[in-house]
Amino acid sequence: MNEITLPTQEEARALTDRIKIAVEGTWQLIREAYTSRTWAVLGYDTWDAYCTAEFGNARLRLPREERQEVVSSLRDSGLSLRAIASATGLSPATVMRDARVSDETPREVTGLDGKTYAAPVADEVVDAELVDVPSRPEPPKVKRRPLPEAFTDAGRDLTRAAERLARLTEDDRFAKNRETTHHQVPELLGALEHTTRLVQAMNLPAANASKEARRWWATSLHKISDALTDVANSIEKEQ
Incomplete structure (x- = not known):
């Protein structure tokens, strides 16, 4: 010791x-x-x-x-x-x-x-x-970003995510792994639904835009709508 x-x-x-x-x-x-x-x-x-x-x-x-x-x-x-x-x-x-x-x-x-x-x-x-009854301090007011700035950033994020997914369809392995992508359909349809609600909320018919821009918007929306309609019709035929 x-x-x-x-x-x-x-x-x-x-x-x-x-x-x-x-x-x-x-x-x-x-x-x-x-x-x-x-x-x-x-x-x-x-x-x-x-x-x-x-x-x-x-x-x-x-x-x-x-x-x-x-x-x-x-x-x-x-x-x-x-x-x-x-x-x-x-x-x-x-x-x-x-x-x-x-x-x-x-x-x-x-x-x-x-x-x-x-x-x-x-x-x-x-x-x-x-x-001793505590009085909670007033929470600090959160300074929100200007909405146009936040909207622009969110739109860019959405576009980048969609582009990444589209590029995956061009991968030479996509055809072999197509079946493994079907579990994502609910999430993708949810994203489409949110995007549709967004476009509706933007009230494009009342937008201060040129005739050319408005014509391009309408053409693009018809093209997207027709493509999705064709997919929906094909699904129903296979039932």
Whole structure:
């Protein structure tokens, strides 16, 4: 077995003092995270969810002889009873018991909605819970792209996808693998249906376009319609 080298009394005292400083710094950071609503900025709905997700089992467990002092310090900083329970890993009942000793004088607490309330006495469990009712921060408004820009990009994506599929029909392996493509018919027909609804929604008859453009639109639509009609008629003949 390895022998343990005991520290000198001076080293032991220095190490203990460092631990005290580290522990105190931890609670300072916890107070800052709560009062600045750091949890809301990171997208958590509640302080409880933030503590659980970010720290889990890493939350510092308090020795019994230090609990009341830490609870009192956090209460003085404005944390509510439930917020202290989440930060320390203690049960709400334990925090309430420890708070009884330090709640003899009125103080204010900061609720999870960022507002300040008169602190309830520890025995008023219902009121203490009401202080902690979270108020969800207003979700940031999503800045939408200009519709013409989004429409152009979506149209280009559709065209590229259709062109890729059409090129596959020119592959010398397509004839041998034609049967393996039939399972895609529902998706392809769905895409055609969406495209048809899109063309209808564009209200092309009322479009401000030249006669040549309008004639080309009509010719193309007739050509597509005739081709699809021929496929539909062939399917019905084979039934």
